[in-house]
Amino acid sequence: MERDILEEMRRYGKFLENRGLNLSSHSGNMSVRRGNDLYIKRRGAMMGALKEQDIVKTGVDKDDSGVIIASTEVGVHRAIYQNTSALAVIHAHTPYAISLSLVREEIVPIDDEGKYHLRKVPILDIKESIGSKEVEKELPKVLQDYNAAVVKGHGTFAYGENLEEAYNWITVVESICKVIYLVENLGGDTVREGEW
Ligand SMILES: [Zn+2]
Numbered sequence: 001m002e003r004d005i006l007e008e009m010r011r012y013g014k015f016l017e018n019r020g021l022n023l024s025s026h027s028g029n030m031s032v033r034r035g036n037d038l039y040i041k042r043r044g045a046m047m048g049a050l051k052e053q054d055i056v057k058t059g060v061d062k063d064d065s066g067v068i069i070a071s072t073e074v075g076v077h078r079a080i081y082q083n084t085s086a087l088a089v090i091h092a093h094t095p096y097a098i099s100l101s102l103v104r105e106e107i108v109p110i111d112d113e114g115k116y117h118l119r120k121v122p123i124l125d126i127k128e129s130i131g132s133k134e135v136e137k138e139l140p141k142v143l144q145d146y147n148a149a150v151v152k153g154h155g156t157f158a159y160g161e162n163l164e165e166a167y168n169w170i171t172v173v174e175s176i177c178k179v180i181y182l183v184e185n186l187g188g189d190t191v192r193e194g195e196w
Pocket residue numbers: 027028091092093130154155
């Protein structure tokens with residue numbers, strides 16, 4: 001195991017946990033691409049306390065080594081790497097994004113920072129939303145235009161050149177959703193359709 005990958009995954013796993021960006025302790029996943037190698041969180045490993053044995057090495061293209069213990073979402077990660085410029089992917093069960101995706105067709109930022117980063121946050125409505133072939137097929141298409149998207153009722157997927165960039169996108173989307181939630185609960189107007 002490359003030490004730098006392990007250290008990075010540990011760092012961002014802790015950040016996700018500490019900022020409440022991942023609902024339950026052992027959910028979510030992350031991966032890093034190095035050439036044709038794919039390093040991914042082990043299935044059921046605890047996000048906030050990753051150990052060396054919690055990172056599984058497999059291939060970006062089909063390679064069965066490690067797949068049995070790799071994250072249930074390994075196919076989705078592979079599909080993202082195969083269809084985008086991603087070098088790192090983070091998926092988290094983000095409470096505000098999940099909640100908003102269940103009551104909105106699309107999420108349009110209303111705060112200035114959110115608007116600066118994203119015109120909108122795409123929501124994918126997929127029946128079988130966890131580790132399915134449909135997510136593998138549909139999600140990378142959306143991620144060709146956006147660095148982050150929300151799978152309805154399931155969570156946020158984000159990618160970048162490294163884990164820091166992917167993590168940043170996770171936080172940007174969650175912040176956008178949190179502000180909408182807060183403003184709505186204060187009785188404010190959160191639907192500004194046609195503004196873009
Ligand atoms: Zn998930």
